[in-house]
Amino acid sequence: MLKRDALLRFVAVATLAGALPFGGVESTRANNNVSSSTAAAPVAALKKLEPAERPIAAVIDLYIDQKLAAAKVKPAPPADDANLLRRIMLDLVGRVPTPLEVKEFVESKAANKTELLVDRLIASEAFVDHQVNEFDWLLNEGKGTLRPYLADAFRERYGWDRIFRDLILAEGASKDDKKAAGHEAVEFLKPRMKDHDRLTNDVSSLFFGVNISCAQCHDHPLAKDWKQDHFYGLKSFFARTYENGGFVGERDYGLVNYLTPAGESRQAKLMFLTGHTPDEPQRDEPDNKAKKAEQEMLKKLADKKQAPPKPSFSRRQLLVNTALSNGQRDVFARSIVNRLWARFFGQGIVSPVDQMHSANPPSHPELLAWLARDMADHNFDLPRLMRGLVLSKAYGRDSRWTAGERPAPELFAVAQVRPLSPHQYAASMRIATADPEMWSKLADEKTRMQRATSLAGSARSWASSFAPLTDNFQIGVGESLLLANDARIWSEFLSDAGDRLVGRMKTLKTPQEQAETAITTVLGRPADAEETKLLAEYMTARKDRALEAARQVVWSLLTSSEFRFNY
Amino acid sequence: MHNSSFSRRSFLGTTAAASAFAAADMTGLDLLARPAQAAAMKKQQKSVILLWLAGGASQLETFDPKPGRATGGPYRSIPTSVPGVHFSELMPKMAARFGKSTAVIRSLNTKIADHGGGATLMSLGRRDEPSVRYPDLGAVIARELGQADAQVPDYVSFYAQTEGRGSAVGQSGFLGARYLPMFLTDKSKPDNLARLDVVNDLDHRERAELRDLLSKRFAAGRDNAAVGSHNQAYARVRGLMSSEKLFDIEQEPQKMRDRYGPTQFGQQALIARRLVEAGVPFVKVGRGWWDSHGENFETHLELVTELDHVMSTLLDDLAERGLLENTLVVTLSEFGRTPRINASLGRDHFASAWSCSLSGCRVKPGAVWGKTDDDGQTVKDGEVGAAGLFATIYDALGIDATKEYHVGPRPIPIVDGFASPVTSILA
Numbered sequence: 001m002l003k004r005d006a007l008l009r010f011v012a013v014a015t016l017a018g019a020l021p022f023g024g025v026e027s028t029r030a031n032n033n034v035s036s037s038t039a040a041a042p043v044a045a046l047k048k049l050e051p052a053e054r055p056i057a058a059v060i061d062l063y064i065d066q067k068l069a070a071a072k073v074k075p076a077p078p079a080d081d082a083n084l085l086r087r088i089m090l091d092l093v094g095r096v097p098t099p100l101e102v103k104e105f106v107e108s109k110a111a112n113k114t115e116l117l118v119d120r121l122i123a124s125e126a127f128v129d130h131q132v133n134e135f136d137w138l139l140n141e142g143k144g145t146l147r148p149y150l151a152d153a154f155r156e157r158y159g160w161d162r163i164f165r166d167l168i169l170a171e172g173a174s175k176d177d178k179k180a181a182g183h184e185a186v187e188f189l190k191p192r193m194k195d196h197d198r199l200t201n202d203v204s205s206l207f208f209g210v211n212i213s214c215a216q217c218h219d220h221p222l223a224k225d226w227k228q229d230h231f232y233g234l235k236s237f238f239a240r241t242y243e244n245g246g247f248v249g250e251r252d253y254g255l256v257n258y259l260t261p262a263g264e265s266r267q268a269k270l271m272f273l274t275g276h277t278p279d280e281p282q283r284d285e286p287d288n289k290a291k292k293a294e295q296e297m298l299k300k301l302a303d304k305k306q307a308p309p310k311p312s313f314s315r316r317q318l319l320v321n322t323a324l325s326n327g328q329r330d331v332f333a334r335s336i337v338n339r340l341w342a343r344f345f346g347q348g349i350v351s352p353v354d355q356m357h358s359a360n361p362p363s364h365p366e367l368l369a370w371l372a373r374d375m376a377d378h379n380f381d382l383p384r385l386m387r388g389l390v391l392s393k394a395y396g397r398d399s400r401w402t403a404g405e406r407p408a409p410e411l412f413a414v415a416q417v418r419p420l421s422p423h424q425y426a427a428s429m430r431i432a433t434a435d436p437e438m439w440s441k442l443a444d445e446k447t448r449m450q451r452a453t454s455l456a457g458s459a460r461s462w463a464s465s466f467a468p469l470t471d472n473f474q475i476g477v478g479e480s481l482l483l484a485n486d487a488r489i490w491s492e493f494l495s496d497a498g499d500r501l502v503g504r505m506k507t508l509k510t511p512q513e514q515a516e517t518a519i520t521t522v523l524g525r526p527a528d529a530e531e532t533k534l535l536a537e538y539m540t541a542r543k544d545r546a547l548e549a550a551r552q553v554v555w556s557l558l559t560s561s562e563f564r565f566n567y
Numbered sequence: 568m569h570n571s572s573f574s575r576r577s578f579l580g581t582t583a584a585a586s587a588f589a590a591a592d593m594t595g596l597d598l599l600a601r602p603a604q605a606a607a608m609k610k611q612q613k614s615v616i617l618l619w620l621a622g623g624a625s626q627l628e629t630f631d632p633k634p635g636r637a638t639g640g641p642y643r644s645i646p647t648s649v650p651g652v653h654f655s656e657l658m659p660k661m662a663a664r665f666g667k668s669t670a671v672i673r674s675l676n677t678k679i680a681d682h683g684g685g686a687t688l689m690s691l692g693r694r695d696e697p698s699v700r701y702p703d704l705g706a707v708i709a710r711e712l713g714q715a716d717a718q719v720p721d722y723v724s725f726y727a728q729t730e731g732r733g734s735a736v737g738q739s740g741f742l743g744a745r746y747l748p749m750f751l752t753d754k755s756k757p758d759n760l761a762r763l764d765v766v767n768d769l770d771h772r773e774r775a776e777l778r779d780l781l782s783k784r785f786a787a788g789r790d791n792a793a794v795g796s797h798n799q800a801y802a803r804v805r806g807l808m809s810s811e812k813l814f815d816i817e818q819e820p821q822k823m824r825d826r827y828g829p830t831q832f833g834q835q836a837l838i839a840r841r842l843v844e845a846g847v848p849f850v851k852v853g854r855g856w857w858d859s860h861g862e863n864f865e866t867h868l869e870l871v872t873e874l875d876h877v878m879s880t881l882l883d884d885l886a887e888r889g890l891l892e893n894t895l896v897v898t899l900s901e902f903g904r905t906p907r908i909n910a911s912l913g914r915d916h917f918a919s920a921w922s923c924s925l926s927g928c929r930v931k932p933g934a935v936w937g938k939t940d941d942d943g944q945t946v947k948d949g950e951v952g953a954a955g956l957f958a959t960i961y962d963a964l965g966i967d968a969t970k971e972y973h974v975g976p977r978p979i980p981i982v983d984g985f986a987s988p989v990t991s992i993l994a
Contacts, residue, residue, distance in 0.1 A: 201698055213698035214977070352975045360976070400788035417791040467744045470700075471975070474796035476744030477720075477803050481759035484775070484804045490763060531781065538777055548766070552774035559801065561782040561794050 049370045056374060056388025063367035064394045064412050073407050076398040076414040081106045082525035083398070083567070084114070088390050090420065090566045091344055092121045094130030095427040095456045100439035100448065102524050118390055122383050126453040128154040131382070133423045134343070139167070139188055139206060142468060149184035159380035160336050161329075164207055165320050170248045186248055193243045200235040207323070208273050209335030209356035218261045225357045226273075232258045233271025237319040240311070245302030251294075252311035253283050270315065273331055278322050281313050331356075333372035337385065338362075341371075344389045346416030347409045352471065363410035399567040418566045419473050422463035427456035429558055433493045435504045436521040462492075475564075483559050493558060494551040505550040511539040514550060522557040613928065613964045614843040614890075615708050617851040618836070618878060618898045620870075622682070622858035625904035625914055626922035627943055628655045628867040629874075631673045638906035638942045641864055649933035657871035660879035666933040668882055668891055669926040670992040674937020674946040677902060677953050680916040682858070685901030690738075692957030693983035699974060700740035704957065705849040707981065709739075709746045711966045712848035716799065718806025719813070720757070723842055724748035724851040725835045737851075741974045745796060748851070751814075755838065760811040775801060813841050826880055833877045840884055843894050857900065861911035874898070882926055895928035895963050899956075906943040920946045923956065925992065929963045934992040954986035962988040 050059050068075055079087065085105045089097045097105070110116060121127055132150040133142075140146045153163050166172075172183035192199040197216060205211045212220065212231050220226035240251040256268040271277050286294070301308055323332050335356060342348035349362045362368045371385065378384055389395055399415040407413040420428065431452060442448045466479055483489055496502040501521050505514045515535035519527035535553050542549035557563060627633055632644035632655040644653040647665035654662040661669065679685045679694075687695050690703040702710070705722040713721030724737045739746035749757045762771050778801060786794050812818055816834055819841070827833035832854040839850040854874070859866040878898060885891040903921025904914035920939045937949030951959075958968040961981065968988055971978045 205698070211698050213696065355975060401790075402788045406790055417789050417794055419793045419797075467747075470741075470743070472741070472743055473793050474743035474745045475793065475800045476747050476796075477749075477800050477807060478744070478747060480800040480804050481757075481807065484771070484801075485759040485761060485763060485808070487763055490765065531784070534780065535777070538773070542770070545770075548770060552766075552770055552777070556774050556778040556781060559778050560785060561797050562785040564797055565791075565794060567785075567789060 046366050046369055049366055049373065052373065052377060055391075056371070056385065057391040057393075059370055060367065060388065060392040060394055063364050063370070064392075067364060068411060068413055071407075071411055073411055073413050075394075075412075076401060078393065078396050079398045079415065080525075084396050085117070086524045087396075087415070087566055088114075088118060089121065090424055090428070091390060092118070092130065092386065093124060093126035093453075094133060094421075094424050095126070095431050095452065096524050096563075098431060098434070098439045098448070098452060099436040099521050099524070102520070114396075115391060118387055122387060124449055124453070126449065126456070127383070129453065129457070130423075133421070137421070137468060138339070140191070143187070143191070145187040145190075146184065149187065154382075157381065157383065160375075160382055161324050161332070161380040164323070164332070168203070168316050168320050169314075189241070189248055190243070193241060193248070196235055196238050196241075199238050199241075200231065203238075204234055204273065205354040207335060208331050209338055209350065209354060210273055210331075211354040212273070220357070224359070228258065228260060228266075229268070229271055230273055230275070232256050232266075232268035233277070234273065234319075236268045236270050237315045240315055244298050244308045245305060247307040249298070249308030250311045250314055250316060252313050253285050255285070270318070272319070272322050272328060274328055276322065276328055278318055280315065280318060283313070329376055330372055333375045333380070334368055336380070336382075337368060337371040337375055340382070340385055340389065344386070344395060345412060346418045347412075349410075351410070415567065419469060419475070420564060420566055421469050422466035423460065424566070425466055425564065426459040426462035428563070429462070429493055430455050430459035432522040432524075432558065432563070433495075433501045433554065435499045435501060436517060437504060438499060459492075480559075483555075490551075494554055496547060496551070502547070502550050502554055505554075506547060511536040514539060515553065518550070518553050518557060522554065523560075523562055612846050612848065612893060613712055614847065614894045615704075615849045615960070615964065616836075616839045616843060616881070616894060616896045617704070617849070618874070618881075618896065619851055619853040620857050620874070620898065620900040621686070621853050621855035622900070623685070623902045623904055623916060624857045624870070624874075624900045625859070625863060625867055626673070626920075626939075627904070627906060627914070628657055628864070628871050630654055630658075630671045630922040630924060631939060631943060632656075633906065633941065633943045636906075636942050638908065638944075640908060647933075649935075652933070652935055655871065657867060658875040660875045664879055664882060668886065668930065668932050669924055670930045670932070670934035670936065671922060671924045672936045672951055672956065672959075672989065672992070673922045673939055674949045674951050675903070675918075675921045675923060675956065676946050676950045677918045677921075680902050680918040682901060682916075685916070685918060688953050689899060689901050689956075692953050699977075699979065700738065701979075702740040702742040702746060703738050704960070705737065705748055705851055706739040706742050706746040707961075708849040708964070708966075710742050711961075712964065713746075714846075716802060717846070718803070719810045719842070719845050719847050720749040720807060721847060722746060722748040722849045723751070723757075723839075723847055724853075725751050725839075726853050741972070741979075743796070745799075755816065755835070756811060756814040760808050760814070762808065772805065775804065810842075810845065813845050813847075814838055823884075826884070828873070828876055828880070830873055830877070832873060833880070836877050836881045837884075840881060840888075840890070843885075844888065844890060859904065859913050860909070860915055861913040863904065863908065863912060863914040878926075885927060891927040893928065895930070895960065896926040897923070897960060898926075899923045920944060925959070925963065929965075929993045931992050931994045936989050936992045949989075951989060952986065954983040955989060958982040958986050958988035959990075959993070962990065963993055 050062060078084070082102050082105075085097050085102060089095060089101070105113065105117060128151060131154045132147050135150050136142055136144060136146055149166070153166075158166075166185040167188040170186040170189050172185055189199070192202060197213075201211060201213045210226065212226050212234070214220045215226040215228055215231040219228055236256045239256045240254040242249050242251070257265055258268060259265055269277055270280060298308055322328055338348045338350050338356065339353050342351065342353050349364050349368045350356045350360060375385060394412045395415070397413070397415045399417050401407070401414045409416060434455060439448050442451055465482055467476060494502055496506055501518065505517055508514045508517060512532065515532045516527045518535065519531060539546065539549040539553060627638065627640060628642060632642065632653060633639040634642070634644045643656045645656045645659060645662050646652070647654055647662040649666045652665060654665070677685070677688055679688045691701045692704060693701060695701065705724060709721035737748040737750055751757055762768065779798065782798055786798070816824060816838060819837060824834065824837065827837040832852065835852045839852050842850050854870070857866070857870055878896070882891065882896060885894050885896070900921075900923070902916055902918040905917040907914070909915060920943055937951060938947045939945065940947050961968040966981070968982045969980070969985060971980045973979065
């Protein structure tokens with residue numbers, strides 16, 4: 001792991017290569033050479049922030065518009081109602097709208113209809129479901145083991161600080177009763193406990209926006225903020241943590257040593273990423289006899305399925321206290337703001353989201369600072385920020401850019417096209433292939449929402465058939481071959497049963513009506529004349545096998561890029 | 568262009584439509600049925616067949632025998648066609664062919680001696696790291712040698728049933744899903760290559776065109792790499808389906824099948840040759856389970872004999888077809904086996920002094936690189952790590968071993984630590 005030539009890996013960033021043959025792994029960060037205000041002291045260089053009491057969405061638009069004006073870029077017009085509805089529903093509840101939801105939203109004359117929609121969605125069980133999916137992927141690679149905890153967290157509206165504390169301390173897991181409340185929170189630490197380097201880097205990246213693995217072998221080559229001291233300083237908070245019989249334990253002794261690139265051995269000092277070095281009680285290392293006694297005691301406890309004793313002093317507790325303390329918590333707040341921003345806008349205010357350091361400055365420093373302050377001032381309430389994001393004009397722009405070259409993504413002048421996550425795609429396919437007439441037969445809005453949530457949930461197992469989202473995401477042939485030739489896709493989504501779209505199309509008289517129904521149901525917007533004509537012609541030419549033609553039309557819509565992306 | 572029942576002009580100008588469907592028109596292409604095309608590919612296309620000996624093959628019973636030593640075991644060594652170089656007597660066929668197209672590295676020291684870690688190391692050419700998802704050898708080769716709009720798969724991986732799914736590494740990492748292997752488990756054909764009977768061929772093709780038209784319309788004004796990959800993935804469907812025949816061993820004359828032998832390893836090696844012939848850049852054929860902690864010599868009698876037969880047949884077949892000069896055959900494990908023979912007459916995991924071989928392509932026939940001590944305990948000369956081996960493989964294929972990818976701002980050299988290739992075994 002420790003190599004002298006490791007430094008060689010990081011030859012001058014200035015020589016970043018141009019675009020590689022077919023997209024994907026290319027360098028787009030020309031501004032990396034710019035060294036500006038440091039992450040550790042970002043506020044000092046900032047202009048005075050907008051007042052704290054202003055609405056989030058208004059502040060977003062103010063800062064975004066300032067930069068657009070300075071760059072002399074006129075942003076794209078607002079997306080139309082159907083497009084905005086689809087985008088908001090995918091982002092908040094993880095599925096496309098039903099045709100009835102589209103109709104009601106488009107036809108509503110209420111001036112505040114978007115706010116009403118957003119508030120209704122955030123209050124729904126579907127919102128909890130979707131956030132659980134998203135955060136299970138973010139925190140635990142979609143393993144699913146953290147879902148019970150996350151469901152509680154979003155249902156009870158825990159703040160992000162509370163979630164952080166629960167996941168790092170896993171206090172429920174130190175109780176003997178494995179059914180104790182909060183016990184599932186241990187599922188964050190558990191798979192990472194055998195590898196403290198990984199745990200350190202994951203915590204740093206997920207909660208503080210800093211991937212510091214580079215600093216493991218040597219000082220970070222790009223950012224002067226991160227030295228080896230930071231990596232091992234942060235690792236020291238975890239070094240005393242261990243697993244015993246399925247429980248999380250922590251010793252109250254143990255030190256971290258590491259080698260510098262020059263081969264010199266050093267003892268790490270507890271250090272937070274800001275360079276802050278919190279004090280801790282002095283503790284002598286026990287002798288071998290005491291260590292052996294401890295081993296035996298732990299073995300007995302494991303056999304009895306009992307939790308190990310609590311340490312007299314917990315370094316993990318100190319990390320949580322330090323990271324959330326006044327003066328230090330800005331790092332924590334900025335990271336979650338930036339991650340949510342990137343999720344809703346397709347690009348972070350700092351990008352990549354795990355490279356928040358001084359050599360990689362934010363595109364909108366004041367905006368990031370304002371949002372981070374707002375986050376901290378409001379109990380790290382995630383839905384509150386999400387609400388603000390989706391109500392901004394910047395979020396609601398059209399995704400098309402037709403006048404010349406598309407502006408740089410960090411201007412947020414035009415909405416980004418974002419691939420659906422596996423869960424969003426699976427849930428949406430099920431909603432889009434349901435009988436479009438079924439919704440108006442259900443008693444009220446609440447019943448309809450519940451039915452949609454349960455339908456979406458029934459398609460959950462399909463999610464594992466699709467590749468999880470990554471940076472520079474690409475869709476592979478595994479997906480296109482599956483959609484093209486898998487028998488279960490055919491029977492699940494192209495079924496002509498009475499409660500399905502194809503079943504409904506069967507009852508319609510003209511190819512014209514069938515085409516229109518298919519387009520409005522799958523794509524969630526009014527059909528235009530050209531595409532209706534095209535699909536109707538396709539079906540007319542297949543009068544001898546009208547049912548098959550209907551299936552193929554639905555297939556072509558389900559596999560179209562318009563359906564596959566959030567745009 | 569074939570006749571279509573609907574007008575494309577309603578969406579696209581004729582010129583755009585013509586180029587949009589150029590790929591679709593190739594969908595009926597059967598590469599084997601077009602010798603000219605195959606010949607052209609043969610000329611330019613370099614390919615790799617990786618014979619993966621899962622579980623860890625013994626270097627002492629293959630390429631680096633130590634007869635007469637305490638560690639040597641019961642088998643003799645036999646001279647190869649290259650004076651002074653000996654192989655284990657379990658490899659008579661490869662010994663006879665050694666001077667034709669093969670080189671051996673006897674000095675691998677890769678340090679990781681657990682199956683998972685070793686397999687990862689020898690698949691990625693570097694240690695895994697928590698913060699970067701690295702692509703494996705097959706994904707890098709697919710990226711470097713594959714065609715963007717290839718009508719054949721560019722990375723096919725046959726998993727040996729005994730390999731254990733967890734160790735059967737196949738990952739494209741930061742290169743993206745475009746370069747994931749087409750992974751074959753218990754079947755000899757990949758999933759979803761065959762059209763469902765309920766969709767006739769014309770409809771299957773034309774609904775894809777319908778899909779393409781709708782998607783192109785959507786993409787206007789929405790320039791985006793992920794959308795591009797989506798359309799590319801669908802554009803490749805028909806071509807990949809036509810490659811289904813490549814996986815069909817029945818297409819080979821019985822005589823050829825007999826030549827490779829009736830084993831799964833042999834038949835998959837034959838399919839690998841068919842794939843490479845059609846232009847597939849990377850095929851991995853796994854054979855397990857070599858993990859002979861007990862009864863090492865019985866296990867190796869069976870497995871080395873099969874390897875000797877399959878490998879020599881594959882090399883002969885590739886040479887006869889003029890494919891060997893552009894195909895690199897790599898024979899590799901996750902590690903070797905201990906010189907020390909344990910109480911169960913087995914050999915255990917051993918990563919500090921072991922062997923692999925490279926054949927074909929630019930490999931210097933009959934070359935031997937590196938040396939172990941008399942008992943095979945340590946590398947005496949010419950130590951090579953995983954990165955050095957990968958550099959050599961890239962160099963043999965004409966891939967610049969000093970190039971770098973970029974993940975965000977971070978440059979990632981294609982070869983870990985810019986390790987040097989073993990140029991003296993390359994022509």
